Amino acid sequence: MEKISVFDMFKVGVGPSSSHTLGPWRAAQRWLKELAQKVKLDEVEEVEVELYGSLALTGKGHGTDLAVMLGLSGEDPVFIPIPRIQEVKQQVRTSHRLALSGKHRIIFNPEQHIIMKGGETLPEHANGLVFKAYTQGNLFNEATYYSVGGGFVKKAGEEQDFSDDIQLPYPSQNGEELLAHCRKGEMRISDMVWANEQAWRSIKEIREGLLKIWQVMLNSMYQGCYTEGTLSGGLNVKRRAANMHRKLMGEKQFKNAEAWRAEVKKRPNDFSNILKWIGCFAMAVNEENASFGRIVTAPTNGAAGVIPAVLMYYICFSGEDVDEDNIVDFLMVAGEVGTLFKKNATISAAMGGCQAEIGVSSAMAAAALTECLGGSVEQALMAAEIAMEHHLGLTCDPVGGLVQVPCIERNSMGAIKAITASRLALDSDPADACVSLDNIIKTMWETAKDMNHKYKETSQGGLAANISVKMPEC
Known part of the structure; x- marks a missing residue:
């Protein structure tokens, strides 16, 4: 049985969309965290993000591209000062530079490195996004995530683990x-x-x-x-x-x-x-x-x-x-x-x-x-x-x-x-x-x-x- 806390249903974040803004933001943060466990971030020379399905079709209006940039920049939706959002947007758009996790600067042009694939949908959900990392022109890391609604994020192929140590006295599936x-x-x-x-x-x-x-x-x-x-x-x-x-x-x-x-x-x-x-x-x-x-x-x-x-x-x-x-x-x-x-x-x-x-x-x-x-x-x-x-x-x-x-x-x-x-x-x-x-x-x-x-x-x-x-x- 899936165990969901009230604090999973109520999340502090920023607008305008939990599935198209908060979810992709969290996916970018999660990818960077997982990437940093495999390689040093300063080895990354280029990053691409592909948006699929609904994320691509309404991504501009929902701020999905901005959310991805903020997540890659190491900003957090709970704590970021609201004026900082537009500052990051302007900095990346004018300089074509982005600091991964706020530290390692790479070349990043949103029009080039965020790719909208509105005509395609990934198999597990309508809100799919793929992160790619390159070094010396070669792809060395790729990961797919899904923003499944309400700010929840799921990695491709990931099954919900119900075997944790949390035992609810009154579990309710329905x-x-x-x-x-x-x-x-x-x-x-x-x-x-x-x-x-x-x-x-x-x-x-x-x-x-x-x-x-x-x-x-x-x-x-x-x-x-x-x-x-x-x-x-x-x-x-x-x-x-x-x-x-x-x-x-x-x-x-x-x-x-x-x-x-x-x-x-x-x-x-x-x-x-x-x-x-x-x-x-x-x-x-x-x-x-x-x-x-x-x-x-x-x-x-x-x-x-x-x-x-x-x-x-x-x-x-x-x-x-x-x-x-x-x-x-x-x-x-x-x-x-x-x-x-x-x-x-x-x-x-x-x-x-x-x-x-x-x-x-x-x-x-x-x-x-x-x-x-x-x-x-x-x-x-x-x-x-x-x-x-x-x-x-x-x-x-x-x-x-x-x-x-x-x-x-x-x-x-x-x-x-x-x-x-x-x-x-x-x-x-x-x-x-x-x-x-x-x-x-x-x-x-x-x-x-x-x-x-x-x-x-x-x-x-x-x-x-x-x-x-x-x-x-x-």
Whole structure:
């Protein structure tokens, strides 16, 4: 059984895509680490990177080429100062030099050494990339990796090793097993996840780690609500969250994100205003994501705004007295539900369309909100099912290969659907439900396999085929 931690589902990184930016970035880092174990990096004279399938077709708009350069340069997506991203880009493009792991300088021209092979797909996944190292004109190392969604990376031919020393007290491959554990132990989902997570980390590490995840989510909302301008890439999409925020909050300024959150909670909470706030929260995160800002994959970058928006709704507008323990529990439940989709379907839009990103994040948020509002385990799983049911078949058709249209607005829609699904589940008896969470995950995966490839993050169909845009440079 695959063992996936909540911290695998929530990763701190930078935008705009977990599969097309964070994954290739991590693949480059991993290749360099493995290469350095075989040879001295100063023996490398030239490096080539080949991008296949979806990584090539939408790589420019998703910043895949930039992510590869950053990974090869030794930068880390968790810690890199955001301004540094554009500095590295400019340095490499103007000098045609790149410092491998930040140390060994080689000739590197992105237009020559990053090769887009959009007409070809490697056998194991739509997001494939091949790294090659040369010395004296001869190829002496080659490795293939796959970015399989959510920032997860797999090396070609690599099988998941389930034989490690980690023993989870409540391993769950699907919703039925999760429900059985909770019923037998008379536990909430979060109780079960708490027990499992302690196989990897101490209670203190778990709590502090998830609160740090929440802080990044909160900061991305706050930053997005106070940043105006036009997103780069050629579509000239105007950032809207700041204007939405101004209409709700006025011109008031705050010393930090926590002070801002406290004030949001005091704002009028009629139905119309709550809807506006939810849209504002979600779009703020994804405008940051589209600008190579720091966000949390939840479970992907393209869907990064859904869970923060629903969590902010819970904190500010649900009428509940929410503390840090509640926030941790929310993220625990959301993360666990996300693992069920990864184990039994996909969280990669290149494999499953946008149902695998916005749909999964909406299901995760719906389950978490339901438990936190006092729902049973059965109702939480029902909420996840309802949320995904109404995202089935959602295609991934990013205009210009950019994570902007329709991606940014879809996060607000996914958040609203999650809250609606939660409320429906809380007012329902799961014993009367016709569809289980496992049914819907199976159906989602079957739908993904039946979906035409042009609707899987290729920008060859849907909106992307009907709106013209000048493709950006790397």
